[in-house]
Amino acid sequence: MATEKDKQPAPPRVRLACIEIQHFRRLKKIRATIDERTTIFVGANNSGKTSILSAIRKFLGDNTGFGAFDLSVDQWSKLRELGEKWEKLEEPPSSDNSDSTDWNEQLQMLLDCMPTLDLWFDVQVGAFHIVYHFLPSLKWSGGPIGVRIRLEPASTVDDLQKIAWRFREAKRPVKDQDVPNKAWPIDLLDYWLRYPKDLSHFSVYKLDPKKGPLQNDPPESPQALPTTAQALDRSALK
Numbered sequence: 001m002a003t004e005k006d007k008q009p010a011p012p013r014v015r016l017a018c019i020e021i022q023h024f025r026r027l028k029k030i031r032a033t034i035d036e037r038t039t040i041f042v043g044a045n046n047s048g049k050t051s052i053l054s055a056i057r058k059f060l061g062d063n064t065g066f067g068a069f070d071l072s073v074d075q076w077s078k079l080r081e082l083g084e085k086w087e088k089l090e091e092p093p094s095s096d097n098s099d100s101t102d103w104n105e106q107l108q109m110l111l112d113c114m115p116t117l118d119l120w121f122d123v124q125v126g127a128f129h130i131v132y133h134f135l136p137s138l139k140w141s142g143g144p145i146g147v148r149i150r151l152e153p154a155s156t157v158d159d160l161q162k163i164a165w166r167f168r169e170a171k172r173p174v175k176d177q178d179v180p181n182k183a184w185p186i187d188l189l190d191y192w193l194r195y196p197k198d199l200s201h202f203s204v205y206k207l208d209p210k211k212g213p214l215q216n217d218p219p220e221s222p223q224a225l226p227t228t229a230q231a232l233d234r235s236a237l238k
Helices: 049-060 073-087 100-113 125-134 157-174 188-194 196-200
Strands: 014-024 027-033 116-123 143-151 202-206
Touching: 014 049, 014 125, 027 049, 049 116, 073 100, 073 157, 073 188, 100 157, 116 125, 125 143, 157 188, 188 196
Parallel strands: none
Antiparallel strands: 014 027, 014 116, 116 143, 143 202
């Protein structure tokens, strides 16, 4: 005889179906489909299996900040370029007395270099109360939900200018030495090796399911985040 417990409907399903990672260590971009039961990463040595797991742990774990060498190798030249600009600062910058256009461009350049983790969920319509923070629109009726977590040393121009000036002050005593390549900090990456605190802040954004990997004809690369995207409270992921 069926009990009251047996008669209760199953809770709506929220299943992690796919992850995408960008700009993490030697991973320029990867996409991994998550099986409903078991997912196994198979590949040759140094193919990125450990990096995938490390990225997931760093983005989703507690108190696991990033280090300079977690930033993608193919973005180092852009980060060094930013550091070279900051070395030339003659006074502390501020949003009031600086070229706002240039600083906004620098902020976008920095953010474009940062690692991201995209989580794509297959969600049943009854799970509205679980995923409402990330709904693409009020017309949502079940299906894919996408969330991006991005490492953000700076989220505003003001934050960026503070980092720029701290780096400039660290660089100033050795800037004009005859052998600058042997003195700390050599560049912005070298600065973050000793002071990685800048690499401990993350922001969370919702993504557009129509541009995601769970579509019938998915794009080759993770979607670009609009510059107008608003960060969400990270606690919504818990």
